[in-house]
Amino acid sequence: MSELHWKPAHELAAMIRRRELKAAELMAATIARLEKVNPRLNAFVALRAEQAMDEARSIDEKIARREEVGPLAGLPFGVKDLDDAAGLPTTFGSKPFRNNLAKKDSVQVERLKAAGAIVLGKTNAPEFGYTGFTKNLVYGVTRNPWNLERTPGGSSGGSSAAIAGGIVPLATGSDGGGSIRIPACYTGCYGIKPSNGRIPSEATLGMLQWNDTAVLGPLTRSVRDAAMYLDATVGYHPADPNSLPHPGISYAAMLDRLPKKLRIAFHPDFGEIVQHDVAREVAKAAEVFKGLGHQISIIEDRIPDVARDWQRLGATQGYAMLQHMIEENRADFGRSYLSGLEAAARITWRHYGDAYRRRSELNDWCRRIFERFDLLLTPTLPTEAFAAAGPPPSEIDGKPLRDIMCAVAFTFPFNMSGHPAASVRAGLTDAGLPAGLQIVAERHREDLVLQASYAYEQARPWQDRWPEI
Numbered sequence: 001m002s003e004l005h006w007k008p009a010h011e012l013a014a015m016i017r018r019r020e021l022k023a024a025e026l027m028a029a030t031i032a033r034l035e036k037v038n039p040r041l042n043a044f045v046a047l048r049a050e051q052a053m054d055e056a057r058s059i060d061e062k063i064a065r066r067e068e069v070g071p072l073a074g075l076p077f078g079v080k081d082l083d084d085a086a087g088l089p090t091t092f093g094s095k096p097f098r099n100n101l102a103k104k105d106s107v108q109v110e111r112l113k114a115a116g117a118i119v120l121g122k123t124n125a126p127e128f129g130y131t132g133f134t135k136n137l138v139y140g141v142t143r144n145p146w147n148l149e150r151t152p153g154g155s156s157g158g159s160s161a162a163i164a165g166g167i168v169p170l171a172t173g174s175d176g177g178g179s180i181r182i183p184a185c186y187t188g189c190y191g192i193k194p195s196n197g198r199i200p201s202e203a204t205l206g207m208l209q210w211n212d213t214a215v216l217g218p219l220t221r222s223v224r225d226a227a228m229y230l231d232a233t234v235g236y237h238p239a240d241p242n243s244l245p246h247p248g249i250s251y252a253a254m255l256d257r258l259p260k261k262l263r264i265a266f267h268p269d270f271g272e273i274v275q276h277d278v279a280r281e282v283a284k285a286a287e288v289f290k291g292l293g294h295q296i297s298i299i300e301d302r303i304p305d306v307a308r309d310w311q312r313l314g315a316t317q318g319y320a321m322l323q324h325m326i327e328e329n330r331a332d333f334g335r336s337y338l339s340g341l342e343a344a345a346r347i348t349w350r351h352y353g354d355a356y357r358r359r360s361e362l363n364d365w366c367r368r369i370f371e372r373f374d375l376l377l378t379p380t381l382p383t384e385a386f387a388a389a390g391p392p393p394s395e396i397d398g399k400p401l402r403d404i405m406c407a408v409a410f411t412f413p414f415n416m417s418g419h420p421a422a423s424v425r426a427g428l429t430d431a432g433l434p435a436g437l438q439i440v441a442e443r444h445r446e447d448l449v450l451q452a453s454y455a456y457e458q459a460r461p462w463q464d465r466w467p468e469i
Helices: 002-006 009-017 023-041 049-064 107-114 157-164 181-187 223-233 276-291 307-325 335-346 349-372 404-408 413-417 446-459
Strands: 044-047 076-080 118-123 170-175 190-193 215-220 263-266 295-298 375-379 421-428 434-441
Touching: 002 023, 009 023, 009 049, 009 223, 023 044, 023 049, 023 076, 023 118, 044 157, 049 118, 076 157, 107 118, 107 170, 107 223, 118 157, 157 170, 157 181, 157 215, 170 190, 181 190, 181 421, 181 434, 190 223, 190 446, 215 223, 223 446, 263 276, 263 349, 276 295, 276 375, 276 421, 276 434, 276 446, 307 335, 307 349, 307 404, 307 413, 349 413, 375 446, 421 446, 434 446
Parallel strands: 076 118, 076 170, 263 295, 263 375
Antiparallel strands: 044 118, 170 215, 190 215, 190 421, 375 434, 421 434
């Protein structure tokens, strides 16, 4: 069954429904693959292997009785350790929560299970998703299957390592500043950050989140897999006051309906430094759309700098959630995370006002872009994957970065603006590591992002090349 570990989710699901493959066979092969590669990757950090096997056998029995099973029936998936899966710990990658056992599933996990998917376990994440690489004091460092000395990104790094390492075909992610797209880029997976509220979230540690920059979404091997994931998880839920109504369409059914002759903007750098071979691969990837008959325009419109504002909005929410625990658990929090939390105590209403004024400037910039263009293309990240334990790069091609946030210059602006954005594999750098092309559309146009991603994937498929660990 070793050939199963690179198949995309939609193919595996179809094989199970056609009775060409038993869900129990797939689960057994998945667990065997996990036992083989996870000790080197540290992608999964908590397991429910026996229960998962029992649930897979139950699905096989339903199929044998010709009972209805969901579109994701029998597919093993990983749950990011910021997301609840009943009976498994949700540690948030933070020592004070190492014994925090989830009593119920999150909305996202509940809906994936209702579609027939099976929780295999939890995937690693940095402390409360704080960094773009995956390392914490509870479970340690997660490594990139393409090069074990490099990071799979963050904060959904355990999920991306599990996908690119051939362990599971689906994994949950969340994205507050690039945390789906960063790991998708660094491991060559597909990841999409939907619009705020497209997949419902809920209170964290008893507190509703007021910062609307963080959203939920998938990491997968193919675009169709992500579309199926969204089909299973989107739609209003009363736990999330900002959740959107169901879009009334199937994303998977509409993948091949990309409109013709789109107006597409390509911004190669946002005025920042981009690693030379990343820039090369991204430019080649953008040219694919020209070959598909679309109009490509290179733009140089300077995007407003909202890096500090993004940091302040996130930090104050984290501090409000955890400040009552800091003194008692000071020694257990990671140093850099604790430093960021405590800095938030000095943020005032003046900072918040300035942040929302600059956010308005960013909104106006995006409005002008999408008045002229249907899609915006950028690099996903300006570099290839850096060292597994960090820190992020302070220079690119020998040139110093003006700010640490320049290492993720292309992702966090679209968390601040709320536009859906995805990362597709653009190619490989000179070191043989994945580079990513980011595809952005107007708010609530996940359908267009998915269609453009799918058209690119058909023209330039990547599923036939994955790393040997």
